[in-house]
Amino acid sequence: MSGEQILFWLFAVTACAGAISVALSQIVVRMAVSLIVCLSSVSALFFLHNADFVGAVQLMVYVGGTIVLLIFGIMLTSSSPFSKIKTSPAEGFLSAGIGALFLSIIAFTVTQVDWKIQSDKVAAAAPVKVSSEGYNAAADGNTARPLALSFLGLRPDQNGQAPGYLLPFEIVSVHLLVVLIGAAYLARTKRRVAPNA
Amino acid sequence: MDSLGYELSWYLRIAWLLPLLGFAIEVFGGYWGTRKTKTAAYLAIGCIAAGFVLSTVAFCRWNAETGAFSHSGEAAVHEEHASLRHIPFAGQAAVADHAEGHAAEHAEHGSGEHVHGEHASDGAEHGGAQHDEHHAEHQSIAALSGTIYTLGKFGDLEVSIDYYIDSLTILMFMMVTFIATCIHIFAVGYMSDELTEDYVDHFAHTSDGHHVHRPGRFYRFFSYFSLFSFSMLGICFAGNIFQVFVFWELVGICSYLLIGFYTERKSANVAANKAFIVNRVGDFGFIIGLMILWTYCGTFKFGDYEVDGHERPGLFSMVRGHDGELAQQGSDVILKTHGHDGHWQAPQEGESKTIPYTLLVVAGLGVFGGCIGKSAQFPLQTWLPDAMEGPTPVSALVHSATMVAAGVYLAGRFFPVFTTEVLLAIAYVGCITLFIAATIAIVATDIKKVLAYSTISQLGYMMLAIGLGGWAAGLFHLITHAFFKSLMFLCSGSVIHGCHHEQEMPKMGGLRRKMPITAYTMLVGVIAIAGLAIPGTGQLMSLLTFGAVDKPLAFSGFHSKDAIVATALAYTQLNPLHFLLFLTPLVTAGITAFYMFRLWFYTFAGDPRDHHVYDHCHESPKVMWVPLVVLSFFAAFCAANGEQGSLFGMLSFSEPVGLADGMTATGTAAIAVPSHHAVHDVHGTAGAVALLAAVLGTLTAYLLYCRKVVDPENIRNQFSGVYNFLVEKWQFDNLYDAAFVRPSHSVARWCAACDRNIFDAILHGSVKVCIWVATIDRKFDEGIVDGLVNLIGNVTRSVGLSLSVFQTGRMRQYVMFIAVGVVTLFALLFAFMPKA
Amino acid sequence: MSLVLANTPIDLVTEGLGLTGAWAWFVVAVIHTILIGLFFGIPAGVFIWAERKVSGRIQDRLGPTRVGGRFGWLQSAADGAKLIQKEDLVPKDADSLLFRAAPYIVVVASFAAFMFLPFGDGWSAVSTDVGLFLMFAMLSLEVIGVILAGYCSGSKWALFGAMREAAQMISYEIPMAICALIPIIIVGSLNLNEIVRFQSGEGGFPSLTLLNWNIFHPIAAPAFILYFVCATASCKRAPFDLAEAESELVAGFLTEYSGMRWSFFFLAEYASMFAVSAIAAILFLGGWDDGVGIVSGLRSSGHEYSASAIGAVILIAKASKLVLVQIWVRWTLPRLRIDQVMTTCLKYLIPMACALFLAAATYPLVLNRANHGRTDLRSPIGDRVPMRAVEASEAHAVLAAPDSTELAAADGEVTQ
Amino acid sequence: MEAIGLQPVLFVSAVLFVCGVVCMTTKRNGIGILMGVELVLNAANLNFVAFSRYTSLGLDGQVIALFVIVLAAAEAAVALAIALNFYNNHLTIDVDRGDELRG
Structure with missing residues (x-):
């Protein structure tokens, strides 16, 4: 067992626990906290997979931004601080059953597929030959610069021969602006509907 | 001399189109902001006066080039009849040759170098070359023709806007624009009570018995006047018969609009309709004539023209050639299509283009039919008296001086195409008309009606003259008549205006004390139309004018009527069979003098018969009497020196070729047309006889109406049968009513009954069948087609409704559906995917 | 990234103990945690004491004087002892679990920030290219x-305070991050080590590296002021302490807290004050560089350990100075209203930051001036900075800067 | 250090995913459903990063993960605005009450 593996299993368990706790908790705030735990653990898993930039973004945007937004939403929409809106047990069981089936199917698929062969197939079909061992060039965990270059349309990891992401990057930027305006428009103060209406 | 025709055509073209411009502005300009300004009148006067100025310019140019006005009188004196021999047939534009240099040389002799009109065909006739040398100096350009714009081409046939300019055209332009200007000015005064927003029409009543109130129509009156001027000038300007027809109809519509100017008055409406419908009868003949001519001659143009560089003869050249003779071959007339430079001859045998003689007669009669309608000749004379419903300036301009003269003008213009039979018919129609109208005028009491009948009668004189071959005499009378008749109408208008729209002569009397200017200018007109002269003053005049004038002192009417009577006498001498053609105008000359003086005495002399009218009447304003004075001057002196005068000379200048020597026709109408020489020989006799008749008529009128030697009442009672016959206008209206109107009405009623009983029944039956079919169709539609559609719709709807159960609106359920779906999909995949 | 032991002496310890694999890894982690924990706790105590002293002096009084003899230097320890002894209260309406967890979250968050803070060249618990980002x-x-x-306190004061705090912190993070991006643009790296290295240069002792500091960069200078304002606000320090706002909200989100849990919030506050000040020092004030070339001279002459040690002292001194400025500001300026706080941020700071950001991005292109001769700014953006990614595609010559290999190698030694 | 391998990561991601789905199906609170969505997105992200690390996907996986995070943030902002609107209109955040459009 290497340290990395220990950490992996540690964070894997926390992530799963957080996720399960999100699913099971009835109090929204606790759900949010569990989600924080889960997402932080996931970001740790990203670090473990040499995706330090993605992990940092996950922490910054997801945990520090999105979740805060969600908690904001909770605060703005709850009629009492720790209100619970419960679902019927039958629904819960049904969901649990479907979830279990779903999980078993995915688990079955995960275990049944030989990912190495699939990966090699993809690599063989790719126009630019890359190592089938995956992207590990920045094994020391420095992916910020390659990522930045790929957003500028350059691909150092593929000898510069694969297409970059300049256009999607720009589109996402515009998209974000649109979302900003749209969200501001949607969330602006409106006349509150009379309770009996 | 670049192009005289082009230049003249431009003068006349602008003169012609200016009133149209005025009309457009007046119509589209609307009310000019208010109905109370005279802007429209000023505009109309400006247009027509500018037209007169341009016409005058054109006249001067023409005179300068041809000397027609300033020399022909003199020439007539010295050369007498001979000088007229060689005036080329109208339409054969006299041209020596084409060389322009020659043209310049000959210009001082008035020697016509025909000029190619800008568009014009080379309608040149080498007139002068065939005749004696000493005549050549009087030889001149008789006519200029050309095309302004081609409207359409149908093979060789061409419909275009042409011009045809000769002395007649220019004189007509002068006459029309001058008289129209005077009458326009007069109308400013006469129509001034229309300058209001609330005009009360005392002659029209609403259903509840009140007078009609309406806005004034001052501007409308003048816009119609402008349109009329345009149309009339268009007739004079026209270079082809179709163009004439177009403007003919435009003139007709103007007449209709102006007669019905007081549209609230039923009588005005009826009169307008009558004028229009009666004119249609004549125009029907006109169209037949047009069709025949186009079919056989293939052109409408008067003058020669050019197509693709080839000369083509116009109508006149085709029928008469350059020598004025018909080329008859059996029952056909050979059209002279062969030749060039205006020398048109019958082509070689076999190549000839012919027209059956009878059809040529019919064509002539047809065109003359149009003239009958327009000039109110027997038997279509009935509309003109009724047309007096229009405002008096309208009567003066449209129904005496110009429009009705258009018929005479056309008869004169189209003279070359008329055969002797047609001419005879014209003569007799004119003869009958002049007598009938004169007799009716004796008994008429409405001052305008008297003038209207006198107009018809005088037009009859003109027609008679043309029919007798006195082309120049007829048109001479046309011009002089225009002056004195417009003068008299304006005077009557002045009287009517002064008497507050009282038109009945029995209610007048003694007005000369109240309105002296009107009375004495009227007297000038009456003397002119009566044809009075002072016998024996010819020598005196000759002395006074150093021989320039040798005619007795007389107003214009004497000269022109003298010419006609002389022609008639000469004609009767050649054709004793037709002695009535001389006697009737002679007698009528007396009658004319009688009724005209009757009118004057009735109105202006004696004692006032109706003191109410007399007390309220007044002299007209200056704007009205100034035109009277001007016109009276011209009425008196325009025909100075008679047949040796400039006016007659100028007309003779454009006289159709061949007339001067007289003609002798054989066949159906075996008549002979007197030569100028013959006419001249009998001139003295005829003049004396005519003067005698006029003096007798005048004396009778004086005795009856001024001296009251015999009370006219007694005579009326004595001859009550004749009197009633005359009052009923020879029963023409009743005759037409019985012969045409009532039959038409009964046919119409019969048709209506047919419509109602037969066609409507069929229609209703078919409608019922349709409804029945439609009912069945509806049942089919509702039952089967709609049923099918509804079924589909219902099925869709019910399926949708049953499916919509799944649309629970619960988000979580949707997620559940997705999850279940994915799981199911996987299960199916696992179950059925073949193992790789 | 891998968790790396950046400091050679600690490596020596594990080797000396004969530990390998997971165990060595674990021991190193523990040592790091203790070191950072110490560093997390001690300055906080010092700054709390300093705050009291400074406020005393500003208010013309003495502040703590007795505990620990002179200057009351053990005052913080005494406060801590008092707070620990206090009863741990949880209000009835509160969500007890989250109520208890909240202080830990705060403390852990600011503690974790120190993991990526380099005290000297390479002296950080976790050295990574995205260190600044992670901080x-x-x-x-x-x-x-x-x-x-x-x-979770179940109190309206606390709720209002939390709402204000959330709104304020989220809003001020935006201009702060944008201001922090400006030196990043200038340097071309997110790596804190590289940022400092960029400012200190390679020169020996008598070289004026002071002028290389970003604070003397025409665009970065105003950015520094903006950054410091935003940092103050995001640390909930006066004049932006609307979350606590004693006069209005009793104590804001802290109303229901007492004892040790209450002190944790303050611990975290002072720690994050130090953290943002340290970031400011690194980004704008040359980090551990002394300004005259002593540290870089030592390093180039092979005395890396001493260089790092002196550098750490220098950095801590710079950061402490900035913390003192924050304390000074707190006792000098009155508190803003909440709407003024938001207006300041949204209507002034963000546009200004954006303008500076644009200026920084276009500055080298517009002025076309070499930035103190170290990097050719006229070259394409990809060439501007040394980058390790180039190693992975050496053949890709376009991306390779002429002088990048050297720097990359140097950097690589440190991080591997 | 040995590699962790692809399968454990995928398994963790599967757990996250299923938890997200269950969250979406059981939570009546609109914000709770949003959290479920975030979980699902994170599961996907984890997969992307794992494939990036262990297969030939290369840097693309991380890039896509970044896009997902960014878009998820945008989605959260809009969803939150919608949730606030929903709350304004229904005076509750219970999504089962928003069934005006049921068939």
Whole structure:
């Protein structure tokens, strides 16, 4: 067992626990906290997979931004601080059953597929030959610069021969602006509907 | 001399189109902001006066080039009849040759170098070359023709806007624009009570018995006047018969609009309709004539023209050639299509283009039919008296001086195409008309009606003259008549205006004390139309004018009527069979003098018969009497020196070729047309006889109406049968009513009954069948087609409704559906995917 | 990234103990944690004491004088002891679990930020290319604890405080991050080590590296002021301490807290004050560089350990100075209203930051001036900075800067 | 250090995913459903990063993960605005009450 593996299993368990706790908790705030735990653990898993930039973004945007937004939403929409809106047990069981089936199917698929062969197939079909061992060039965990270059349309990891992401990057930027305006428009103060209406 | 025709055509073209411009502005300009300004009148006067100025310019140019006005009188004196021999047939534009240099040389002799009109065909006739040398100096350009714009081409046939300019055209332009200007000015005064927003029409009543109130129509009156001027000038300007027809109809519509100017008055409406419908009868003949001519001659143009560089003869050249003779071959007339430079001859045998003689007669009669309608000749004379419903300036301009003269003008213009039979018919129609109208005028009491009948009668004189071959005499009378008749109408208008729209002569009397200017200018007109002269003053005049004038002192009417009577006498001498053609105008000359003086005495002399009218009447304003004075001057002196005068000379200048020597026709109408020489020989006799008749008529009128030697009442009672016959206008209206109107009405009623009983029944039956079919169709539609559609719709709807159960609106359920779906999909995949 | 032992002496310890694999890894982690924990606790105590002293002096009084003899230097320890002894109260209406957890979240968040803070060249627990980014990420997690604390207290004062705090912190993070991006643009790296190295240069002792500091960069200078304002606000320090706002909200989100849990919030506050000040020092004030070339001279002459040690002292001194400025500001300026706070941020700071950002991005292109001769700014953006990624595609010559290999190699030694 | 391998990561991601789905199906609170969505997105992200690390996907996986995070943030902002609107209109955040459009 290497340290990395220990950490992996540690964070894997926390992530799963957080996720399960999100699913099971009835109090929204606790759900949010569990989600924080889960997402932080996931970001740790990203670090473990040499995706330090993605992990940092996950922490910054997801945990520090999105979740805060969600908690904001909770605060703005709850009629009492720790209100619970419960679902019927039958629904819960049904969901649990479907979830279990779903999980078993995915688990079955995960275990049944030989990912190495699939990966090699993809690599063989790719126009630019890359190592089938995956992207590990920045094994020391420095992916910020390659990522930045790929957003500028350059691909150092593929000898510069694969297409970059300049256009999607720009589109996402515009998209974000649109979302900003749209969200501001949607969330602006409106006349509150009379309770009996 | 670049192009005289082009230049003249431009003068006349602008003169012609200016009133149209005025009309457009007046119509589209609307009310000019208010109905109370005279802007429209000023505009109309400006247009027509500018037209007169341009016409005058054109006249001067023409005179300068041809000397027609300033020399022909003199020439007539010295050369007498001979000088007229060689005036080329109208339409054969006299041209020596084409060389322009020659043209310049000959210009001082008035020697016509025909000029190619800008568009014009080379309608040149080498007139002068065939005749004696000493005549050549009087030889001149008789006519200029050309095309302004081609409207359409149908093979060789061409419909275009042409011009045809000769002395007649220019004189007509002068006459029309001058008289129209005077009458326009007069109308400013006469129509001034229309300058209001609330005009009360005392002659029209609403259903509840009140007078009609309406806005004034001052501007409308003048816009119609402008349109009329345009149309009339268009007739004079026209270079082809179709163009004439177009403007003919435009003139007709103007007449209709102006007669019905007081549209609230039923009588005005009826009169307008009558004028229009009666004119249609004549125009029907006109169209037949047009069709025949186009079919056989293939052109409408008067003058020669050019197509693709080839000369083509116009109508006149085709029928008469350059020598004025018909080329008859059996029952056909050979059209002279062969030749060039205006020398048109019958082509070689076999190549000839012919027209059956009878059809040529019919064509002539047809065109003359149009003239009958327009000039109110027997038997279509009935509309003109009724047309007096229009405002008096309208009567003066449209129904005496110009429009009705258009018929005479056309008869004169189209003279070359008329055969002797047609001419005879014209003569007799004119003869009958002049007598009938004169007799009716004796008994008429409405001052305008008297003038209207006198107009018809005088037009009859003109027609008679043309029919007798006195082309120049007829048109001479046309011009002089225009002056004195417009003068008299304006005077009557002045009287009517002064008497507050009282038109009945029995209610007048003694007005000369109240309105002296009107009375004495009227007297000038009456003397002119009566044809009075002072016998024996010819020598005196000759002395006074150093021989320039040798005619007795007389107003214009004497000269022109003298010419006609002389022609008639000469004609009767050649054709004793037709002695009535001389006697009737002679007698009528007396009658004319009688009724005209009757009118004057009735109105202006004696004692006032109706003191109410007399007390309220007044002299007209200056704007009205100034035109009277001007016109009276011209009425008196325009025909100075008679047949040796400039006016007659100028007309003779454009006289159709061949007339001067007289003609002798054989066949159906075996008549002979007197030569100028013959006419001249009998001139003295005829003049004396005519003067005698006029003096007798005048004396009778004086005795009856001024001296009251015999009370006219007694005579009326004595001859009550004749009197009633005359009052009923020879029963023409009743005759037409019985012969045409009532039959038409009964046919119409019969048709209506047919419509109602037969066609409507069929229609209703078919409608019922349709409804029945439609009912069945509806049942089919509702039952089967709609049923099918509804079924589909219902099925869709019910399926949708049953499916919509799944649309629970619960988000979580949707997620559940997705999850279940994915799981199911996987299960199916696992179950059925073949193992790789 | 891998968790790396950056400091050679600690490597020696593990080797000496004969530990390998997971165990060595574990021991190193523990040592790091203790070191950082110490560093997390001690300055906080010092700054709390300093705050009291400074406020005393500003208010013309003495402040703590007795505990620990002169200057009351053990005052913080005494306060701590008092607070620990206090009863741990949880209000009846509160969500007890989250109420208890909230202080830990705050403390852990600001503690974690220190993991990426380099005290000397390479002297950081975790050295990574995205170190600055991660520090901000960790600091931004603090707000969650604050919100939870406020929300789960079951008190309206606390809730209002939390709401204000959340709104304020989220808003001020935006201009702060943008200001922090400006030196990043100038340097071309997110790596804190590289940023400092960029400012200190390679020169020996008598070289004026002071002028290389970003504070003397025409665009970065105003950015520094903006950054410091935003940092103050995001640390909930006066004049932006609306979350606590004693005069209005009793104590804001802290209303229901007492004892040790209450002190944790302050611990975290002072720690994050130090953290943002240290970031400011690194980004704008040359980090551990002394300005005259002593540290870089030592390093180039092979005395890396001493260089790092002296550098650490210099950095701590710079950061402490900035903390003192924050304390000074707190006792000098009156508190803003909440709407003024938001207006300041949204209507002034963000546009200004954006303008500076644009200026910084276009500055080298517009002025076309070599930035103190170290990097050719006229070259394409990809060439501007040494980058390790180039190693992976050496053949890709376009991307390779002429002088990048050297720097990359140097950097690589440190991080591997 | 040995590699962790692809399968454990995928398994963790599967757990996250299923938890997200269950969250979406059981939570009546609109914000709770949003959290479920975030979980699902994170599961996907984890997969992307794992494939990036262990297969030939290369840097693309991380890039896509970044896009997902960014878009998820945008989605959260809009969803939150919608949730606030929903709350304004229904005075509750219970999504089962928003069934005006049921068939």
